[in-house]
Structure formats: structure tokens, C-alpha cells
Amino acid sequence: xxxxxxxxxxxxxxxxxxxxxxxxxxxxxxxxxxxxxxxxxxxxxxxxxxxxxxxxxxxxxxxxxxxxxxxxxxxxxxxxxxxxxxxxxxxxxxxxxxxxxxxxxxxxxxxxxxxxxxxxxxxxxxxxxxxxxxxxxxxxxxxxxxxxxxxxxxxxxxxxxxxxxxxxxxxxxxxxxxxxxxxxxxxxxxxxxxxxxxxxxxxxxxxxxxxxxxxxxxxxxxxxxxxxxxxxxxxxxxxxxxxxxxxxxxxxxxxxxxxxxxxxxxxx
Numbered sequence: 001x002x003x004x005x006x007x008x009x010x011x012x013x014x015x016x017x018x019x020x021x022x023x024x025x026x027x028x029x030x031x032x033x034x035x036x037x038x039x040x041x042x043x044x045x046x047x048x049x050x051x052x053x054x055x056x057x058x059x060x061x062x063x064x065x066x067x068x069x070x071x072x073x074x075x076x077x078x079x080x081x082x083x084x085x086x087x088x089x090x091x092x093x094x095x096x097x098x099x100x101x102x103x104x105x106x107x108x109x110x111x112x113x114x115x116x117x118x119x120x121x122x123x124x125x126x127x128x129x130x131x132x133x134x135x136x137x138x139x140x141x142x143x144x145x146x147x148x149x150x151x152x153x154x155x156x157x158x159x160x161x162x163x164x165x166x167x168x169x170x171x172x173x174x175x176x177x178x179x180x181x182x183x184x185x186x187x188x189x190x191x192x193x194x195x196x197x198x199x200x201x202x203x204x205x206x207x208x209x210x211x212x213x214x215x216x217x218x219x220x221x222x223x224x225x226x227x228x229x230x231x232x233x234x235x236x237x238x239x240x241x242x243x244x245x246x247x248x249x250x251x252x253x254x255x256x257x258x259x260x261x262x263x264x265x266x267x268x
Contacts, residue, residue, distance in 0.1 A: 031134040047120040052082050054108045065117050066124035
């Protein structure tokens with residue numbers, strides 16, 4: 001079958017120019033419902049199978065029409081079980097996956113191919129917009145969660161700081177009360193003492209007050225030294241003999257006399 005020129009497939013490789021280049025791309029509104037998304041995925045797979053098996057479009061042209069990469073289209077075609085166009089070129093032993101049974105469907109003409117490519121591009125664009133909308137919704141919800149978490153954290157931090165400040169305020173109040181109490185106690189103590197006791201005495205007055213005490217101490221010391229000198233110079237009196245001393249001396253004399261009068265015995 002001869003190649004069929006398709007305006008949409010070749011134009012996808014070229015960048016738009018003119019008014020089309022200045023037209024902004026459609027912005028994603030909101031994610032698709034699950035049923036609508038499943039229906040679009042099924043239509044996307046059916047159109048991909050049709051373009052791969054019933055047309056002569058290359059996989060690169062199909063990827064350009066869908067706005068996907070060539071690798072993504074190749075992987076999806078193999079996952080859908082499409083019949084390989086050139087299975088004889090595969091290496092021996094290569095697994096091509098599960099393929100659909102039945103005869104090969106007839107090829108499409110040029111008009112049908114263009115309609116299939118346009119429908120395929122529309123479905124792929126809607127799926128891409130849904131994915132972008134889903135990503136935007138996820139980002140928005142994540143941002144909202146982060147803001148709520150930051151607000152809760154900020155509230156906890158502020159409450160903790162307020163508690164700490166209240167504790168510090170109580171401590172400062174207690175310190176101030178203690179200082180006032182100490183100041184009042186000092187005032188009362190100073191008020192109860194006489195004026196001369198509060199005023200320190202001069203050194204000359206203190207020296208004059210100490211002189212009588214020092215003179216009295218010197219007089220006592222001189223008197224004690226005089227008594228000691230008189231005691232040393234006075235003659236010592238003979239000690240008086242008592243009856244016990246006389247008896248001891250008599251016994252000693254008798255003992256000495258007995259030793260002198262006894263005969264000596266010489267050795268034989």
C-alpha cells in the first residue's frame with residue numbers, strides 16, 4: 001500500500017507561525033471524572049491500534065500527532081498487543097508479547113486516515129490537558145496543605161513564645177518584689193541604729209579612744225615584770241624539816257651504822 005500524505009502528521013513536527021503562534025495554548029480547567037477518563041483512554045488505545053495496523057504512518061508520525069515521544073508510542077503499541085509490521089526482522093527468540101488473534105483488518109484510505117489522525121490528536125490533547133489539570137489540582141492541594149501546616153506550626157510557636165514570655169514576666173515580677181523587700185529591710189535596719197554608729201569614726205578619734213586601754217595594759221605588764229624581778233633577787237629560805245623527814249634520816253643513819261659494824265666474810 002502506498003504512503004498516504006497526512007497534513008496533521010507532518011505539521012506536528014513544524015513549529016506554528018502567524019496567528020497560530022500567537023494563540024495561547026488552552027489552560028487545563030479541572031481533572032476529568034473517572035468514567036470520562038477511562039472512556040478517553042479506551043478510545044486512545046483503539047485509535048492507536050487502528051493507526052498502527054491499518055495505516056502506513058510510521059511510529060514517529062503517530063507520536064508527533066499524539067504529542068508523545070517515540071519510545072512511549074513503541075511501549076504502548078507493544079503493551080496493546082498490536083501485530084508487528086516487520087516481525088521477520090526481529091532477532092530469533094525475541095518475545096513480541098501477546099498478539100490479538102484473527103485476520104488482519106483492511107487498510108484505511110487517505111480520508112479515513114486523516115479523520116483517524118484528527119480524532120487521535122484530539123483525544124491525546126484532552127488526556128494531556130486532564131493530566132495537567134490533575135497535576136495542577138494536586139499542586140494546589142499540596143500548597144493548601146503546606147499553608148495549613150505552616151499556620152498550625154506558626155500558631156504553636158507563637159503560643160509557646162507567649163508562654164515563655166509569661167513565665168519570664170512572672171520571674172521578673174518576683175525579682176522586683178524581692179528587691180523592694182530587701183530595700184525596705186535595709187531602710188528599717190538603718191533607721192533602728194543610732195546616728196553615730198552609722199557614721200564611721202575618724203582615725204584620730206579611734207587612736208585617742210585606744211590610748212587609755214593601751215596605757216592600762218602597759219602598766220599591768222610593768223607591774224608583772226617588777227614582781228618577777230623581786231622574786232628572783234629575794235634570798236631563798238631554808239626549807240623546814242618535818243617529822244617524816246627526821247624519821248627517814250634516822251632510819252638511814254641506823255642502816256649505815258649497821259653496814260659499817262658488821263664483819264666481812266672473806267672467801268676461803
